[in-house]
Amino acid sequence: MRPVFLVTPALVYLVVLCFIPDVIMLALSVFEYRDGVIYPGFTFEHYVGFLTDSFYLNILLRTLYLAFGVGVLTVLIGYPVAYFLVRGRSRFKGLVLMLVLMPLLASVVVRTFGWLVLLEPQGLVNQLLDVVGLGPVTLIRNYTGVFIGLVHVYLPYSILSIMASLSTVHPSLELAAQNLGAGRVAAFRRVTLPLTLPGMVTGFALTFALVLSAYATPRILGGRTVHTTATQIYDQMLFLLNWPLAGAIAVIVLVISLVVLWVTSRVQGKLVIA
Amino acid sequence: MTVAAEHRRIRVAGYVSPTRAWLERSLLTILYRVALGLILTFIAAPIVVVFIASVNETQYLRFPPAGFSTRWWEAALTERWMGPTWLSLRLAAVTAVMSSILGTLAALGIYRGSFRGRDALLAALLSPLILPQIVTGAAMLQFFALIGLRDVLGFPALLLGHIVITLPYAIRTVMVSLHGLDRRLEWAAQDLGANPVQTFVRVTLPLIKNGVFAGAVFAFIVSFNDVPISLFLGRPGNIPIPIAILGHVESRFDPAVAAVAVVTIAIVLALIAIAERFARVSEFIYQQER
Amino acid sequence: MEQPSATDVAVVGVTKRFGDVTAVHKVSLDVAHGEFLTLLGPSGCGKTTTLNIIAGFLRPDDGQILLGGQRVDHLPPYRRDTAMVFQQYALFPHMTVAENIAFGLQMRKAPKAEIVTRVQRALEIVRLPGLGDRRPSQLSGGQQQRVALARAIVVEPTVLLLDEPLSNLDLKLRENLRLEIKRVQRELGITAIYVTHDQGEALVMSDRIAVMNQGVVEQLGPPTEIYEEPRTAFVAEFIGTSNFLRGRLDGVEEETANIVLADGVQLRARRRPDGPTDGEVLVMVRPEHLALGGGNGTDGRANELRALVKEVVYLGSYIRFVAELATGDTVTVEEMNLPGAVRAGIGESVTLRVAPEHCLLLARPER
Ligand SMILES: Nc1ncnc2c1ncn2[C@@H]1O[C@H](COP(=O)(O)OP(=O)(O)O)[C@@H](O)[C@H]1O
Numbered sequence: 001m002r003p004v005f006l007v008t009p010a011l012v013y014l015v016v017l018c019f020i021p022d023v024i025m026l027a028l029s030v031f032e033y034r035d036g037v038i039y040p041g042f043t044f045e046h047y048v049g050f051l052t053d054s055f056y057l058n059i060l061l062r063t064l065y066l067a068f069g070v071g072v073l074t075v076l077i078g079y080p081v082a083y084f085l086v087r088g089r090s091r092f093k094g095l096v097l098m099l100v101l102m103p104l105l106a107s108v109v110v111r112t113f114g115w116l117v118l119l120e121p122q123g124l125v126n127q128l129l130d131v132v133g134l135g136p137v138t139l140i141r142n143y144t145g146v147f148i149g150l151v152h153v154y155l156p157y158s159i160l161s162i163m164a165s166l167s168t169v170h171p172s173l174e175l176a177a178q179n180l181g182a183g184r185v186a187a188f189r190r191v192t193l194p195l196t197l198p199g200m201v202t203g204f205a206l207t208f209a210l211v212l213s214a215y216a217t218p219r220i221l222g223g224r225t226v227h228t229t230a231t232q233i234y235d236q237m238l239f240l241l242n243w244p245l246a247g248a249i250a251v252i253v254l255v256i257s258l259v260v261l262w263v264t265s266r267v268q269g270k271l272v273i274a
Numbered sequence: 275m276t277v278a279a280e281h282r283r284i285r286v287a288g289y290v291s292p293t294r295a296w297l298e299r300s301l302l303t304i305l306y307r308v309a310l311g312l313i314l315t316f317i318a319a320p321i322v323v324v325f326i327a328s329v330n331e332t333q334y335l336r337f338p339p340a341g342f343s344t345r346w347w348e349a350a351l352t353e354r355w356m357g358p359t360w361l362s363l364r365l366a367a368v369t370a371v372m373s374s375i376l377g378t379l380a381a382l383g384i385y386r387g388s389f390r391g392r393d394a395l396l397a398a399l400l401s402p403l404i405l406p407q408i409v410t411g412a413a414m415l416q417f418f419a420l421i422g423l424r425d426v427l428g429f430p431a432l433l434l435g436h437i438v439i440t441l442p443y444a445i446r447t448v449m450v451s452l453h454g455l456d457r458r459l460e461w462a463a464q465d466l467g468a469n470p471v472q473t474f475v476r477v478t479l480p481l482i483k484n485g486v487f488a489g490a491v492f493a494f495i496v497s498f499n500d501v502p503i504s505l506f507l508g509r510p511g512n513i514p515i516p517i518a519i520l521g522h523v524e525s526r527f528d529p530a531v532a533a534v535a536v537v538t539i540a541i542v543l544a545l546i547a548i549a550e551r552f553a554r555v556s557e558f559i560y561q562q563e564r
Numbered sequence: 565m566e567q568p569s570a571t572d573v574a575v576v577g578v579t580k581r582f583g584d585v586t587a588v589h590k591v592s593l594d595v596a597h598g599e600f601l602t603l604l605g606p607s608g609c610g611k612t613t614t615l616n617i618i619a620g621f622l623r624p625d626d627g628q629i630l631l632g633g634q635r636v637d638h639l640p641p642y643r644r645d646t647a648m649v650f651q652q653y654a655l656f657p658h659m660t661v662a663e664n665i666a667f668g669l670q671m672r673k674a675p676k677a678e679i680v681t682r683v684q685r686a687l688e689i690v691r692l693p694g695l696g697d698r699r700p701s702q703l704s705g706g707q708q709q710r711v712a713l714a715r716a717i718v719v720e721p722t723v724l725l726l727d728e729p730l731s732n733l734d735l736k737l738r739e740n741l742r743l744e745i746k747r748v749q750r751e752l753g754i755t756a757i758y759v760t761h762d763q764g765e766a767l768v769m770s771d772r773i774a775v776m777n778q779g780v781v782e783q784l785g786p787p788t789e790i791y792e793e794p795r796t797a798f799v800a801e802f803i804g805t806s807n808f809l810r811g812r813l814d815g816v817e818e819e820t821a822n823i824v825l826a827d828g829v830q831l832r833a834r835r836r837p838d839g840p841t842d843g844e845v846l847v848m849v850r851p852e853h854l855a856l857g858g859g860n861g862t863d864g865r866a867n868e869l870r871a872l873v874k875e876v877v878y879l880g881s882y883i884r885f886v887a888e889l890a891t892g893d894t895v896t897v898e899e900m901n902l903p904g905a906v907r908a909g910i911g912e913s914v915t916l917r918v919a920p921e922h923c924l925l926l927a928r929p930e931r
């Protein structure tokens with residue numbers, strides 16, 4: 001009846017401009033590709049190629065490794081901030097919240113550029129390391145820089161996930177544990193931490209999936225030497241014009257992200273989306 | 275009771291001196307605060323340095339800063355940078371309006387509907403949030419190319435693509451507002467003689483205004499800052515500002531970019547400040563988590 | 565006076581199902597012009613559903629709705645001349661009090677000047693003059709409900725629908741406002757259907773009460789009839805306090821019946837023409853009709869029951885005794901607390917007396 005009618009414009013829009021293109025991409029990824037020309041066909045050679053060629057496989061594994069590391073670190077350093085924002089009684093809370101949300105208002109490009117300023121061979125971080133006597137360290141055009149940048153970019157997502165989880169745990173639970181003789185650390189470790197595990201898992205899963213398709217940060221801080229699945233999709237699409245291979249990589253990234261988010265959603269009984 | 279008599283009481287860990295208790299406490303607190311301070315510095319640092327770098331005398335930012343200069347701003351406020359900024363601004367504005375219209379209608383339909391497959395439909399409408407955006411961008415480029423619409427690349431394609439990824443935000447914020455809307459208010463309006471259109475304009479819309487506004491603001495910000503879609507759908511001389519910056523910093527280090535970055539941040543902040551005057555937009559940041 | 569016979573609202577055999585639940589089953593009601601009809605019943609018995617069907621928010625599965633003699637069940641709410649006062653007030657939070665009240669008039673395209681005066685007058689009627697510029701959130705619960713009332717009456721609907729309008733308010737305010745609503749309704753001569761689960765409210769306000777149970781109207785009549793002549797055990801139990809004695813019918817005359825209780829005691833009771841004719845029955849007795857104590861003043865007609873006092877509750881103007889009969893049934897007796905009244909202590913064996921006309925024969929509901 002009428003309600004369905006209201007949904008129609010948005011649905012048709014997405015079908016035409018999102019779902020059909022996705023299906024086309026899926027189809028292209030099994031087409032044949034010879035000398036820069038795409039031929040209709042049905043072959044898994046692009047998938048097989050990507051997953052067996054050591055150059056590409058290496059990119060995939062390194063990206064997964066990167067995603068895992070960034071996911072873990074954002075949760076670890078996001079937790080204290082989330083805890084402060086939910087439980088803290090400081091009058092700086094509002095300010096800290098603004099600080100945490102602020103990066104979400106700036107483009108990834110802008111934030112990553114900030115890291116470029118900091119991490120450059122002659123940048124502030126190296127200057128600081130110099131003073132401490134740790135000498136100049138190469139922090140850009142390699143995975144280290146990309147890693148630092150990505151942690152910064154996705155930290156807010158983890159913080160928000162953990163905050164959401166933390167705010168469902170009543171503070172009295174921790175007090176009850178203390179009242180039963182647990183120290184503050186034990187009360188936190190035995191009560192609050194397990195109860196906020198869902199938030200941490202969500203934060204990790206979101207970050208993991210987002211890193212797989214992160215383009216700007218690897219490109220800016222990694223230069224042309226660091227390759228990730230996302231930069232590969234772009235390069236195959238626009239420099240090498242190998243659309244079938246680009247499609248295959250995209251499908252692989254899509255599948256991995258969906259599986260991670262789906263498993264997390266199932267475990268938690270709710271939808272996990274960015 | 276006899277059982278109780280045999281039962282040995284287990285006591286809590288026991289007595290520690292006040293000094294030790296105080297030390298334990300302070301140590302914990304200090305550790306926590308130091309960690310917090312370091313993390314917050316980490317969060318703030320790259321944005322702060324962008325501001326400083328934009329007015330720093332020398333090309334490379336060193337400590338202490340070399341001196342004040344407006345030369346990067348002079349470079350930034352030229353057609354080379356303001357062209358893409360203006361394009362992004364228009365793009366984000368149109369995206370926000372279109373997404374809000376499509377999204378508000380869709381959210382109303384889903385919320386009101388009692389048809390089968392409603393949950394699946396909602397999931398489909400929100401799916402652009404789950405699909406990796408770089409995949410969406412690449413797929414759209416292939417799509418436009420294959421159906422022979424390479425000509426739309428540039429503003430039209432960017433607009434079409436940005437609506438795809440911002441639509442879910444609009445739908446979700448409006449859904450949140452609708453959850454908070456008492457159905458009986460619309461009943462009351464109809465009972466008093468308002469037809470469906472009058473009910474929507476006079477009662478429903480004013481009451482979900484915050485959600486619609488918030489959705490539009492989110493859509494604007496997402497569009498204005500977007501990389502993965504814009505990466506594929508622009509064309510030379512017709513690219514949005516994040517892609518312009520990306521292309522530039524890939525090849526060289528130029529503090530003019532810092533000034534441009536400050537301009538983009540200022541635009542977003544100004545937008546939020548303006549929007550906040552019309553509706554409580556900020557409260558939706560939390561409600562997004564659901 | 566208006567003609568009392570004109571029917572403003574007719575509900576004819578209306579049925580509404582939600583999945584497996586039959587919320588309303590073949591409900592029929594007639595509301596005369598200017599009448600105040602109350603739908604009374606426990607929570608979940610289908611009162612709101614009935615009201616929503618009249619207003620047009622719900623479509624009945626079966627039956628008809630007539631407003632002012634015309635069928636309206638095919639019409640959407642905004643084409644029906646009803647006005648509802650909701651339980652949670654449902655005031656538009658983004659409009660001022662005056663804008664809320666003006667809404668219905670604007671929808672009816674009334675001239676601006678007239679809207680202003682009528683809103684003013686409505687505010688005076690509900691005794692809130694000068695609060696027109698406030699927001700609903702700046703008003704107390706009682707004031708909000710007055711605004712809701714004003715918003716409904718200002719459009720002069722064929723029927724005013726009120727869905728438990730007082731249930732969110734505290735007792736004092738409730739008692740106050742029920743008189744206010746009644747006054748406004750009477751002064752304006754407006755036809756009203758009022759939903760409540762509060763029997764006190766129903767008895768005080770209504771011209772007629774429809775007692776509902778599980779989607780069915782069990783009895784429809786004026787308050788005195790509902791209280792004094794309940795037709796079913798449910799109605800007797802729901803309105804006022806009732807004692808039920810279980811027994812078997814043992815002979816029926818025109819207006820009386822003989823009943824034998826489980827312990828063999830004989831009882832005479834009043835029987836309505838449509839009352840049960842044989843089998844297991846119930847005898848209903850109100851606590852105030854049971855008298856404690858011996859045979860003085862007996863005319864030989866009164867029923868006598870032996871009972872053991874289990875509990876004595878002192879309630880100021882009267883005293884309540886809870887006593888157990890030999891049959892195992894428990895009865896409540898209320899005695900006025902007058903000088904020289906009969907007293908009894910816990911554990912004491914007493915005789916209870918009740919006139920046959922105060923014993924009402926009822927069918928025993930199947931359980
Ligand atoms: N929208 C609905 N969907 C399903 N069941 C409903 C709905 N509305 C009411 N019911 C059911 O119908 C019955 C009557 O409800 P209602 O009319 O609200 O009762 P009352 O107002 O007397 O408390 C209840 O059993 C209730 O659970």
Ligand SMILES: [Mg+2]
Nearest residue numbers: 608611612728
């Ligand atoms: Mg009800």
